[in-house]
Amino acid sequence: MSALTALARLRAIRDGVAQPITTVRHCHVAPQPMVFVPLALSGEAAAPLAAMIGTDPGHPRLLVVPQPRNRDLRFAFTAELAEVVLPYVEGFRKDTETVERRGGEPYERCLEAPQILVPNRQGAAFVGLLGRSTRFRRIDGPYPVHPSVPLLGRWLTYFADRSQQPGSCLLMAATEALGLHWATGQSGLEDANLATLVSWIDPPAGMTGAQAALEAEDPLLWPPAGPVTDPGFDNEVLAPAVHAYEEAPTEHSVERIAQALRTQLDPTWRLMWRAVELLRALPEGTRVRERWETDRGSFTRFTERLAEGGPPQARRDGAVGAAARLAGLERARASYDVQRAYDDPLVMAEYRLTGEAFAGTVTAADPEHTEGEGRSRKLRPLVTVTTADPVRQAPGTVVGSPDRRGHAAEIVEISGDEGVEAVEVVLKIVKGMGRGKSPTPGSVPEIGERVTYTSLTDDFQSSAALPDPELTPWTHGGPPQEYVPSDEDAQEEWS
Amino acid sequence: MRILRDDEAGRMTPGQEAAAVVEAVLADLPRNRGVVVDSPPGAGKSTLVVRAAAHIAETGEPLMIVAQTNEQVDDLVNRLATDHPDLTVGRLSASGYVTPSRILAHPNVSVAGKLPDLGDPAVVIATADKWAWIGDRTWPWAIVDEAYQMRSDKLLRIASLFERSLFVGDPGQLDPFSIVDGDRWAGLSWDPVQSAVSVLLRHNPDLPVHRLPVSWRLPASAAPVVSEAFYPFTGFRAGTEHGERGLELTVNGMRTSYDRALEEAAASGWALYELPSRHTVRTDAEAVQAVAVLAVRLLQRAPVAHSERGSHRVGADRIAIGAAHRDQVAAIRAAGVPEEITVDTANRLQGREYDVTIVLHPLSGRRDATAFHLESGRLCVLTSRHRHACVVVARAGIPELLDAHPSAEPVQLGVPVKFPDGWEANQAVLAHLAKHRITAH
Known part of the structure; x- marks a missing residue:
């Protein structure tokens, strides 16, 4: 936990209400997200029990498995789930835009992309498990399933995989999205409980966040947000109802189970939409849009892959696939951290505390300064920034600024003592001032201007190419065997 | 003069034992696709690399050498060019690399950003990152240095460049890491966040693994402690006997606790300077101050080191301060440590050697013991x-x-158990340090 977050948590305890730790929203909230609250049978990791799903807060769709131990009923449930999810996801496929890119063919990208919201990280993991248990199912042979089931499996797998990508918003856990923006007075473990987290952030009138959170811990008032269920409910309500269905599988007994599960899902359903409103109320950060464009691009590529009829995602990453995915994740992580700091002065403040960034006032400027002679003469404006921040950078470090895009400067000299408002940093602007003899207007900070500089930069350095999977070297086990769908797939241990 | 002693059991001297291992490694090279050499701290890893490089170059076949950082590459180039002035060495570098003067001084070394610009040297050295950009050529031989520090995805990018390779590294040092969670791949034999050697050996379990048996760096006071704590099953011994090394403080002290800690270290090779128990922030001001004062005081005491290489004054450049985190390093630096003393994190001290080190214990003042600190x-x-x-x-x-924080990492299926256990190693080192405790007052 960073120093500022720790401070915000202490303040949350003192004031009894969660404290904002950002000034803007760092995640995308779609105009029409799909909220998905899944429940699993306790003791069985991938056995769905029920789900509440939909895009309209007033009209959720409740899906239940009256006997979750029954394999056929489970896949009937996933077929029903596909009826809800697939039309939603595929609805975004039609409208596309053409994106031009430098040094490449223009390509098509969907104008919007689906966004699925689950209550918590375990919910997102359950999406992955459900995807895994359905994407290899066959529509013929032993244990056939409805044709929509394997397709749903591929989509769920895609969403779960994508949710591990830092900064991606196609599948988001509500607790994580909220936790990114508020610090509460409870522990990190307790923050994973959506009910208490929302209570801290937005307590009902006449109550502090702490009091509201204490109340929200009662599983009778606020049942767990899933996928695990309340053991009391399991024993006293669910087990007898499922037993009654076993005895007599009538419409009435199914309705009894559905009613029971509705009581468990309804409160979370309402909390989810409150979370959406809380997030929507925050102003969106500048670079959120760029990241959402990346998500849209990824979504478009996956729809194309499906259209081309490629095989389902492999059970495990191959050697080359794993390395490629790791490189992509690391790249996204670094970029996401930098983008958040650039978008948000409160996030940047963390870096100012550790000396990786500094903010100050311009006290001297020489915008016409040049270096070199004759043809190699280059414009290199000099700027002196006076700051009270601890500057832990070495001369020669290249720094960027959130105030100006494409702007880069090199630290020439640091003088003075920190802490007495007297550190002077001389900067040489090396990028972003145009090609003319004098700098483009506005590209060099003026005297008296408040500026921020940081050594965090989002320069893309592509990593070296990986071998083709079929050329995997001997050190990594050699070329992998090709995946051939077979009836064996249906035999996978999946209970 | 070194005392060579063969006991009744016919045990070899450290020198003979180390030489035998090197011979066995060189003999195994042509017989196997890969050979792994585990090297404990200061066991002559660089010497082995230089020796093997010369051995391969003698056959007239080209050789590529892979190291992990630019500094390691420069060190190797320097060693190789000094020991073998008639060997042509090429150093591949990325743009923005400034060639240090110790490299420029060698007439047999060429430096370039592209392979054709190097001429045709017998040995080409570059970092793993740089090698990943070099394609279209296959070398009959490669040496991968610091292979335990190398992540396996880096090896994947360069493995097609060579036919056979010698992998050298220290299994006891820090594992490679990633800024993202790698649980997804835990248990896979090609887990990209594992070290190059673990992945190599999981796919090729028949490759010979040798172990250098003698640490020439660590004194007789330290080798058994480090060996038992961090290399519990393989072990190594010191190249020198008790009494062969000595640290003498030539200026008298004033019986302060700092002085007594330094005297204890000079006499026994170890000292634990213990501050009162307290939970603190990471940059614990008192501990940082104590580290800085100890360093300054050490220089004031004008230490002289006596060893098998003779006697010399221990200057600031032979002293290092190590800590776990970068902000601790910055704080110690800011506390007034002389410029020439190296202050750095464990990650960046890997592979370095000093006469005296001062260490801020990673767990000092903490409320919890995380996997990072353990x-x-x-x-x-x-x-x-x-x-x-x-x-x-x-x-x-x-x-x-x-005791309050036993290792509680989840157990992953298919992941080989790794020794030593960090928790146990920490306990072992502390138990030893307790015998050399000086309490601050």
Whole structure:
């Protein structure tokens, strides 16, 4: 936990209400997200029990498995789930835009992309498990399933995989999205409980966040947000109802189970939409849009892959696939951290505390300064920034600024003592001032201007190419065997 | 003069034993696709690499050498060019690399960004990152240095460049890491966040693994401690006997606790400078101050080191201060440590050697013991950089902290159990340090 977050948590305890730790929203909230609250049978990791799903807060769709131990009923449930999810996801496929890119063919990208919201990280993991248990199912042979089931499996797998990508918003856990923006007075473990987290952030009138959170811990008032269920409910309500269905599988007994599960899902359903409103109320950060464009691009590529009829995602990453995915994740992580700091002065403040960034006032400027002679003469404006921040950078470090895009400067000299408002940093602007003899207007900070500089930069350095999977070297086990769908797939241990 | 002693059991001298291993490695090279050599701290890894490089170059076949950082590459180029002035060495570099003067001084070394610009040297050296951009050529031989520091995805990018390779590294040092969670791949034999050697050996379990048996760096006071704590099953011994190394403080002290800690370290090779138990922030002001004062005081005491290489004054450039985190390093630097003393994190002290080290214990003042702080490699690096003495600065209460935080990492299926356990290694080192405790007052 960073120093500022720790401070915000202490303040949350003192004031009894969660404290904002950002000034803007760092995640995308779609105009029409799909909220998905899944429940699993306790003791069985991938056995769905029920789900509440939909895009309209007033009209959720409740899906239940009256006997979750029954394999056929489970896949009937996933077929029903596909009826809800697939039309939603595929609805975004039609409208596309053409994106031009430098040094490449223009390509098509969907104008919007689906966004699925689950209550918590375990919910997102359950999406992955459900995807895994359905994407290899066959529509013929032993244990056939409805044709929509394997397709749903591929989509769920895609969403779960994508949710591990830092900064991606196609599948988001509500607790994580909220936790990114508020610090509460409870522990990190307790923050994973959506009910208490929302209570801290937005307590009902006449109550502090702490009091509201204490109340929200009662599983009778606020049942767990899933996928695990309340053991009391399991024993006293669910087990007898499922037993009654076993005895007599009538419409009435199914309705009894559905009613029971509705009581468990309804409160979370309402909390989810409150979370959406809380997030929507925050102003969106500048670079959120760029990241959402990346998500849209990824979504478009996956729809194309499906259209081309490629095989389902492999059970495990191959050697080359794993390395490629790791490189992509690391790249996204670094970029996401930098983008958040650039978008948000409160996030940047963390870096100012550790000396990786500094903010100050311009006290001297020489915008016409040049270096070199004759043809190699280059414009290199000099700027002196006076700051009270601890500057832990070495001369020669290249720094960027959130105030100006494409702007880069090199630290020439640091003088003075920190802490007495007297550190002077001389900067040489090396990028972003145009090609003319004098700098483009506005590209060099003026005297008296408040500026921020940081050594965090989002320069893309592509990593070296990986071998083709079929050329995997001997050190990594050699070329992998090709995946051939077979009836064996249906035999996978999946209970 | 070194005392060579063969006991009744016919045990070889350290020198003979090490030489036998090197011979066995060189003999195995042509017979196998890969050979792995485990090298404990200061066991002559670089010497082996230089020796093997010369051995391969003699056959007239081209050789590529892979190291992990630019500094390691420069060190190797320097060693190789000095020891073998008639060998042509090419150093591949990325743009923005400034060639240090110690490299420029060698007439047999060429430096370039592209392979054709190097001429046709017998040996080409570059970092793993740089090698990943070089395609279209296959070398009959490769040497991968610091292979335990190398992540396996880096090896994947360059493995098609060579036919056979010697992998050399220290298994006790810090494992490679990633800024993202790698649980997704845990248990896979090609897990990209594992070290190159673990992945190599999981796919090729028949490859010979040799082990250098003697640490020439660590004194007789430190080798058994480090060996038992961090290399519990393979072990190594010191190349020198007790009494062969000595640290003498030529200026008298004033019986302060700092002086007594330094005297204890000079006399026994170890000292634990213990501050009162307290939970603190990471940049614990008192501990940082103690580290800085110890360093300054050490220089004031004008230490002289006596060893098998003769006697010399221990200057600031032969002293290092190690800590776990970068902000601790910055704080120690800011506390007034002389410029020439190296202050750095464990990650960046890997592979370095000093006469005396001062270590801020990774668990000092902490309320919890996380996997990061318990990683055995971190403590191993910090406590195995010295030729003469190591002073550890810590708050009291670390054994109790360890007892309250047993390792609780989830067990992953298919992941080979890794020794040593960080928790146990920490306890072992602390138990030894307790015998050399000086309490601050």
